[in-house]
Structures are given as C-alpha cells and as structure tokens.
Amino acid sequence: MTKCVIVTGGAGYIGSHACKALRAAGYEPVTFDNLSTGWEDAVKFGPFEKGDLLDRARLDEVFAKYNPVAVMHFAAFSQVGESMKDPAKYWRNNVIGSLTLIEAAVAAGCMNFVFSSTCATYGDQDNVVLDEESVQLPINSYGASKRAIEDILENFEQAFGLNSVIFRYFNVAGGDPEAEVGEFHQPETHLIPLMLDAIAGKRDALTIFGTDYVTPDGTCIRDYVHVCDLVDAHVLGLKWLEDGKGSRVFNLGTGKGFSVREVIDHSRAVTNMEVPYVEGDRRPGDCTKLVSGSERAIKELGWSPDRSNLTEMIGDAWKWHQTGHYEK
Numbered sequence: 234m235t236k237c238v239i240v241t242g243g244a245g246y247i248g249s250h251a252c253k254a255l256r257a258a259g260y261e262p263v264t265f266d267n268l269s270t271g272w273e274d275a276v277k278f279g280p281f282e283k284g285d286l287l288d289r290a291r292l293d294e295v296f297a298k299y300n301p302v303a304v305m306h307f308a309a310f311s312q313v314g315e316s317m318k319d320p321a322k323y324w325r326n327n328v329i330g331s332l333t334l335i336e337a338a339v340a341a342g343c344m345n346f347v348f349s350s351t352c353a354t355y356g357d358q359d360n361v362v363l364d365e366e367s368v369q370l371p372i373n374s375y376g377a378s379k380r381a382i383e384d385i386l387e388n389f390e391q392a393f394g395l396n397s398v399i400f401r402y403f404n405v406a407g408g409d410p411e412a413e414v415g416e417f418h419q420p421e422t423h424l425i426p427l428m429l430d431a432i433a434g435k436r437d438a439l440t441i442f443g444t445d446y447v448t449p450d451g452t453c454i455r456d457y458v459h460v461c462d463l464v465d466a467h468v469l470g471l472k473w474l475e476d477g478k479g480s481r482v483f484n485l486g487t488g489k490g491f492s493v494r495e496v497i498d499h500s501r502a503v504t505n506m507e508v509p510y511v512e513g514d515r516r517p518g519d520c521t522k523l524v525s526g527s528e529r530a531i532k533e534l535g536w537s538p539d540r541s542n543l544t545e546m547i548g549d550a551w552k553w554h555q556t557g558h559y560e561k
C-alpha cells in the first residue's frame with residue numbers, strides 16, 4: 234500500500250514542490266491547507282484536505298482517514314516585515330497552529346515529523362557562516378516563532394518520543410523545471426519573483442531595500458537554494474526518520490552568498506533584459522548577511538544541491554513566470 238504523508242501548506246510554493254517530489258519517490262502526499270496564502274490549483278500530486286492548523290478536530294479527522302507515516306509541516310506565515318507589525322498573527326498561526334498539529338500527530342501515533350524552519354532563527358550575526366550549532370538569536374517575530382516551534386519539537390521528543398527532522402532554510406528560489414508548479418506569493422516579498430515582475434513590466438521598478446549595509450556593494454547578502462534541491466532534502470529527511478535515525482537539525486543552503494546587486498546582474502544575463510530598480514531604505518527586521526554552513530546535510534543525508542546556482546534558479550523561475558500562471 235502506498236504510504237501517505239500529510240503535507241501542511243501543500244498548496245503553497247515549497248509545499249507544492251514537495252508534493253511533486255514525494256509523489257515521484259512513491260509516497261501519497263496529502264495536502265492539508267487553509268488556502269490563506271496558497272492556491273488550490275497547485276495541489277496536483279495527491280488529495281487535498283482543506284483545513285486550518287488551529288482546528289484540532291479537522292486535523293484528527295485527516296490523520297484518522299490517511300494513517301500517515303509522517304508529517305511534512307510547511308504551513309506558516311512567513312513575511313518578516315508583517316511579523317514585526319503584527320507579532321500576534323505569527324505566534325497564533327505559526328506557534329499555536331504548529332502545537333495543535335504536533336499534538337494531533339502524537340495522538341494519532343504519527344511519530345515522524347519534518348519541519349520547515351528558517352535561517353531567520355539565527356538572527357544578524359555578521360560575517361559568520363552559520364552552521365547548525367550557531368546560536369539562535371532571531372531579530373524578528375517570524376524567526377522567533379520558528380525557533381519556538383523547534384523548542385516544542387524537542388520537548389515532544391523528550392516527553393513522547395516524537396522524531397523530527399528540522400530543516401533551516403536559507404533563501405529558497407527557482408521552480409519546477411517542468412513549470413507544473415512555481416512560486417507565487419501575494420503579496421510577493423522575495424527578490425527573484427519581484428525582479429522578474431519588474432523585468433516583465435508587471436510591476437514598477439524593483440526596490441533595493443538598503444544600500445548602506447556593511448557588505449562589498451552595500452546591499453544585503455543571502456544564500457539561495459533551488460526549491461527542487463530543497464524538497465529533495467525533505468525526501469531524504471523522511472527516509473532518515475523512517476530508517477529510525479532519530480531527530481536531527483540540518484541547514485539547507487549552499488555556503489555561497491550573493492548580494493542583491495549580484496542577483497540583479499545574473500537576472501540581466503539570464504533573461505537578456507534590463508532590470509528596472511530604485512534604491513530605497515532598509516526594511517525593519519532584515520539581516521545584513523545570511524550564509525549557510527550546509528556540510529551536515531551533504532555528509533549525513535547524502536544531499537547534493539546541484540541545481541542551486543543562480544543561473545538555474547533564475548532560469549526556472551523565469552520559465553514559470555512566462556507560463557502566465559502568475560496572472561491570478
């Protein structure tokens with residue numbers, strides 16, 4: 234019988250790519266999503282169960298229906314700026330929602346849990362390559378909410394034996410090379426889709442938020458990972474748990490940082506079009522530089538982030554952009 238995995242947030246950007254990867258690996262991905270920021274037409278690779286993380290009865294129903302071998306938990310709010318203005322929204326949805334889900338999983342005897350955490354849990358640690366042992370000092374409510382969920386998972390392991398793989402993502406980019414699914418947030422806050430929109434004339438010029446950071450060209454530096462590489466790591470993480478290897482934290486990034494201006498230069502080269510941009514003020518909550526130490530995932534999971542180069546990430550995102558799926 235095909236093994237089911239509950240994928241919360243499966244109608245969103247990363248969750249929909251994870252469903253495709255799970256399906257290809259022989260699992261049945263069951264999307265659990267309230268469509269608050271996701272899209273029903275992104276649920277293409279398995280059943281859809283509409284529901285909210287905060288609705289325990291609905292979660293119990295779905296666990297009982299599918300008897301999943303694991304949960305992959307992507308559902309969350311994830312805009313740094315919004316989290317600074319409305320922290321309660323983040324603590325309620327991300328932390329209380331995740332707690333409700335974790336309790337439902339344990340009650341259903343589903344003891345394998347894969348969780349989307351973030352490099353935002355590390356905070357602003359200038360000029361350090363961040364590895365899994367780095368201290369976590371989030372500087373925004375979003376990062377704080379994710380760190381709290383990591384703590385909950387650790388406590389549930391101690392109390393009930395829940396096994397978790399926690400992935401701390403750096404900046405996720407790109408899309409399915411077959412363009413069946415892709416990135417579409419509304420509002421969009423991520424650099425590459427914003428830039429492609431500006432290139433295609435679908436929005437005004439791109440704003441560079443802050444040009445006075447202490448970096449070689451004054452703009453923020455981020456470590457970009459291809460969404461397909463990222464979801465491959467999730468399938469490896471799932472197998473890790475199924476093999477009984479126990480709880481573990483892994484960073485997912487490449488160890489290479491690119492400034493906003495460097496990403497703009499690459500986009501110009503990939504699309505062969507000019508990137509209209511203006512220079513603006515810093516955004517509250519943004520860190521100067523976030524670069525991953527990702528040796529652990531490569532060594533222990535056998536992960537190979539082969540597609541995580543800017544040319545492929547921007548190229549795949551551009552392919553998706555041109556399908557017109559973007560016009561919602």
Ligand SMILES: NC(=O)c1ccc[n+]([C@@H]2O[C@H](COP(=O)([O-])OP(=O)(O)OC[C@H]3O[C@@H](n4cnc5c(N)ncnc54)[C@H](O)[C@@H]3O)[C@@H](O)[C@H]2O)c1
Binds near residue numbers: 241267349402406
């Ligand atoms: N995109 C990135 O670069 C990035 C970086 C680090 C971490 N992450 C994390 O990865 C995960 C997925 O990010 P994404 O970019 O795909 O976001 P997304 O907004 O595209 O997807 C999130 C999905 O979760 C659903 N959702 C939100 N709250 C819910 C709730 N209470 N109940 C049910 N469904 C709910 C939304 O409808 C949406 O489909 C998030 O947890 C995010 O914090 C993303």
